[in-house]
Amino acid sequence: MAQSVVLLLVEDNPDDEALAKRALKKAHSDSEIVVARDGQEALDFLFGLGKFQQRDHAIQPQVVFLDINLPKVNGLEVLKALREDERTASLPVVILSSSDENSDISKAYALGANSYINKPVNFNEFCRQIDIMGQYWLDINRVVNLQLQ
Amino acid sequence: MKVSFWSKLPIRSKLLLLTLFSSVMGPLVIAASVILYEASTYRLENLQEVTVIANIVADRSTAALVFGDNNQLQENLASLQLRKTIALACMYDETDLVRASLILDESLNCPAAPVVHEGYYAEEYLHITQQVILDGEPIGKLLIQASLVELRRHLGNFALTALLVCLVTIVAILYVANVLQKRITDPLINLTETASRVAGEKNYELRAELESQDEIGKLVETFNDMLATIEEQNNHILKSNEELEKTVATRTSELLTANKELEAFSYSVSHDLRQPLRAIDGFSEAILEDYGDQLDEMGLSYLQRVRSASQRMGALIQSMLVLSRVTRHVIALKEVNLSESAEAVRQSLTDENPERQVQWSIEPGMVTKGDANLLNIALSNLLQNAWKYSSKEAQAEIRFGVDRSAVPPVFYVSDNGAGFDMKYADKLFVAFSRLHSPDEFEGSGIGLATVNRVINRHHGRIWVESTLNEGTTFYFTLDAEHNAAG
Numbered sequence: 024m025a026q027s028v029v030l031l032l033v034e035d036n037p038d039d040e041a042l043a044k045r046a047l048k049k050a051h052s053d054s055e056i057v058v059a060r061d062g063q064e065a066l067d068f069l070f071g072l073g074k075f076q077q078r079d080h081a082i083q084p085q086v087v088f089l090d091i092n093l094p095k096v097n098g099l100e101v102l103k104a105l106r107e108d109e110r111t112a113s114l115p116v117v118i119l120s121s122s123d124e125n126s127d128i129s130k131a132y133a134l135g136a137n138s139y140i141n142k143p144v145n146f147n148e149f150c151r152q153i154d155i156m157g158q159y160w161l162d163i164n165r166v167v168n169l170q171l172q
Numbered sequence: 173m174k175v176s177f178w179s180k181l182p183i184r185s186k187l188l189l190l191t192l193f194s195s196v197m198g199p200l201v202i203a204a205s206v207i208l209y210e211a212s213t214y215r216l217e218n219l220q221e222v223t224v225i226a227n228i229v230a231d232r233s234t235a236a237l238v239f240g241d242n243n244q245l246q247e248n249l250a251s252l253q254l255r256k257t258i259a260l261a262c263m264y265d266e267t268d269l270v271r272a273s274l275i276l277d278e279s280l281n282c283p284a285a286p287v288v289h290e291g292y293y294a295e296e297y298l299h300i301t302q303q304v305i306l307d308g309e310p311i312g313k314l315l316i317q318a319s320l321v322e323l324r325r326h327l328g329n330f331a332l333t334a335l336l337v338c339l340v341t342i343v344a345i346l347y348v349a350n351v352l353q354k355r356i357t358d359p360l361i362n363l364t365e366t367a368s369r370v371a372g373e374k375n376y377e378l379r380a381e382l383e384s385q386d387e388i389g390k391l392v393e394t395f396n397d398m399l400a401t402i403e404e405q406n407n408h409i410l411k412s413n414e415e416l417e418k419t420v421a422t423r424t425s426e427l428l429t430a431n432k433e434l435e436a437f438s439y440s441v442s443h444d445l446r447q448p449l450r451a452i453d454g455f456s457e458a459i460l461e462d463y464g465d466q467l468d469e470m471g472l473s474y475l476q477r478v479r480s481a482s483q484r485m486g487a488l489i490q491s492m493l494v495l496s497r498v499t500r501h502v503i504a505l506k507e508v509n510l511s512e513s514a515e516a517v518r519q520s521l522t523d524e525n526p527e528r529q530v531q532w533s534i535e536p537g538m539v540t541k542g543d544a545n546l547l548n549i550a551l552s553n554l555l556q557n558a559w560k561y562s563s564k565e566a567q568a569e570i571r572f573g574v575d576r577s578a579v580p581p582v583f584y585v586s587d588n589g590a591g592f593d594m595k596y597a598d599k600l601f602v603a604f605s606r607l608h609s610p611d612e613f614e615g616s617g618i619g620l621a622t623v624n625r626v627i628n629r630h631h632g633r634i635w636v637e638s639t640l641n642e643g644t645t646f647y648f649t650l651d652a653e654h655n656a657a658g
Contacts, residue, residue: 038451144486146454
């Protein structure tokens with residue numbers, strides 16, 4: 024599997040996935056993007072389980088873009104599992120959601136989300152947000168490097 | 173003090189005192205009047221008797237006086253000893269010289285020169301001084317003093333008897349009264365106890381015992397009737413309360429279900445409806461970017477229309493969400509500075525459209541009690557409307573103020589913009605109804621419905637005055653009962 028992954032996108036909808044990838048590519052053409060289609064797949068990837076058994080899970084992405092409404096294990100459950108495991112406790116997680124319900128936002132922050140984005144309908148606006156997000160989380164923000172410790 | 177003592181006494185004691193007073197007063201008055209009558213009668217009789225005796229002795233003594241037979245005179249006086257009441261008897265001759273005397277009471281003496289008197293009482297004695305007459309000529313005087321000791325003894329005995337009779341009467345009356353008054357007081361005490369128990373236990377099934385057919389009996393009957401009515405009404409109230417609680421519980425659970433459904437609906441609207449829109453907009457943009465050079469002008473314009481339609485629908489969904497949130501939002505009342513909120517809206521509108529020249533007038537210090545979030549939504553909508561509909565004016569004016577002389581105070585937001593025909597005013601606050609085509613002015617048709625709902629949730633009222641091409645003024649009040657602009 025890719026060893027130089029910098030961004031994990033957890034998104035079940037292929038349209039949203041394609042648009043997010045397009046937006047990310049526009050802003051950060053060189054970034055490695057891994058896509059998980061549901062919550063379980065995301066957890067498998069991060070903890071090196073299931074079909075990701077061969078992956079060196081010491082290499083973690085710089086940021087996870089996580090949708091809430093996911094099949095099997097939903098986004099908030101994924102977030103909870105990440106925060107409960109010391110290997111991923113400090114992993115930056117940005118919630119990318121269609122919902123701007125207060126209840127969803129407060130639940131996400133309570134479970135330890137680092138940021139919360141309400142995906143806009145306007146694609147140009149979405150691109151602008153992804154650009155800002157990418158700049159911040161991939162270029163500016165610093166994460167714990169497990170590999171060197 | 174005395175009144176309160178009397179009022180504190182139980183009825184039983186009051187009745188007893190009353191009976192005692194009236195029953196003792198009767199014998200006492202009778203005894204007193206009998207004693208008085210006896211005393212005066214005795215005195216009269218005594219006087220007559222002593223007068224008669226004096227007459228007899230005087231008659232018998234004429235010869236002895238004439239002949240100076242003092243022994244005979246003494247004898248005559250001695251015969252008076254038989255009358256125990258006689259204390260002193262003195263016989264005088266015509267020169268008021270004592271010729272004979274009978275002194276039975278050692279403390280008495282024959283007075284010198286007695287004055288003739290047919291009888292008077294003084295110093296415990298009856299005094300009689302009579303002339304002794306012979307052939308119409310006074311030849312001497314006879315003085316007799318009779319003691320009243322006998323009368324005292326007699327009256328004393330009588331009074332004692334009367335007192336005894338009184339005491340016996342009192343005891344007898346007390347006994348009888350006690351028995352009789354129990355018949356009066358017992359039902360009253362029973363009634364009082366029942367009333368206290370009813371009040372204490374709140375048990376309206378209790379009844380007072382009916383013991384007589386008099387006024388108290390009627391009182392008991394009325395009391396029982398009242399209790400029956402109260403019991404019936406109480407049961408009725410309890411029953412309807414129970415039903416009401418059941419209804420409230422049912423309604424509450426129905427409402428909760430409805431609210432949950434509404435929430436689920438809103439959630440799905442925000443989540444599921446917007447996702448395809450994002451795809452439509454995003455892929456249209458992708459086509460424009462990647463294949464734009466292969467499309468002619470018409471194709472490009474169609475794709476632009478697809479994009480703007482999807483964005484409009486996105487805005488509509490957003491407005492619907494706001495409307496549904498305004499409905500679901502739990503109101504939190506606090507002081508809200510509407511002037512500051514309006515200032516913030518003005519700032520953001522000006523920032524978004526710096527090229528527009530608008531004359532703003534926001535009255536400072538408009539503070540009211542309300543939900544800050546909801547009032548912000550309402551105010552934003554109204555000011556955005558004013559901003560939007562005055563956009564075609566060269567000298568646009570937007571005013572926000574309050575008429576504090578009205579109760580409750582009336583807030584207003586006015587513009588000098590497009591305005592509308594007042595015959596469509598009733599359509600203004602209905603969701604999705606618009607008075608302008610999107611060509612003229614963009615809009616979801618939900619903004620004013622949202623404002624209306626915010627005002628309703630503050631128990632206020634909103635209305636509008638408008639003239640076509642001259643401008644529109646929205647008026648609103650907030651919570652007429654509890655709020656005042658300050």
